[in-house]
Amino acid sequence: MSKVHLVRNGLDELLTGLEEGDPVPAERDLAVRFGVARDTVRQALHELLLEGRVQRRGRGTVVAKPKLTQPLSLRSYTEGAERMGRKPGRILVTWEDIEATPDLAAGLDVEVAEPVMHLERVLLADNERIGLESTYLPLSRFAGLYDTFDPETSLYAAIRASGVYFASAEELIETILPTPREASLLLTTTAMPMLHLRRRSLDAQGQPIEVVRALYRGDRVAFQSTLVDDV
Incomplete structure (x- = not known):
């Protein structure tokens, strides 16, 4: 040994x-x-x-505190943190309209260069920076959020309050290293492994709601899934 x-x-x-x-x-x-x-x-x-x-x-x-264990589900980060007795929070980094790239246009079922809302926030648990989340929404569908949504609160709750409900999502998780900017926002180093999550969420009619790119600190967050044999 x-x-x-x-x-x-x-x-x-x-x-x-x-x-x-x-x-x-x-x-x-x-x-x-x-x-x-x-x-x-x-x-x-x-x-x-x-x-x-x-x-x-x-x-x-x-x-250290135990890692924040997030369920792989359609529930929001807020709900996952609160179930573990942690206080969720967010710091707004960017909230702007951008033109849809070809990848975003395909993910959101919009035209290339069509306006897309981009919301970037640092995610907190008990005031500790644990994640960085970028959410992209079709502006034609969610422009009203500019008047009603507080970016320090749950985006999923605001979307549901607007009458849109999440029905399914495609999600990919892999391990990457952060860029210098990302590491700085998360108060860590570029050597800290990150859990890189990419999600595309749909409503009951199969219409895209969001495309998400999120980074979670590998030392502070874990993901959990329940598997059922449906054979």
Whole structure:
């Protein structure tokens, strides 16, 4: 077993005796405790950081909150956060009209260059930045949101309030690294793995409602799905 794995095992045991927010001993103290070089400790801590077990706070490291587990469903981010007892929030980054690219036009069933509403927001859980979401809506259908929607609240709730209901969605999730801009908005680094989600939602008539591109910090968010054998 490598020295990093030995330190990982020791850290796993150490973390079981600590509470959320408790400080993790300094690298130099852990190096002495496990009889290894500080570089070995630093690598083991980095693995725990990527897994979301610990997080940086100032110049130290503390035990992290459990990851926010989001269901793969037609429910909103707000509902998922509230079910875990977390306080959802959002920071508006961009709210503008853009011309539909060929990809957006196909996804939203509109003409190329037709106006599309673009809403970009940082997603919060207990005031911690965990995701960055870009939503694209056909302006011809949802222009009224400019007058009625508060971008710090649930977009899905506002869409349902307008009389449009989600019936199905196509979703793809993969792992990517963020751009410098995305990392800056999420207060992390370009080395932090992100869960990249792309979704196309439809109403009961099969008409597109939205196209979404979202990034979630891999150390702070996980997704859960319930599978049923329909054979």
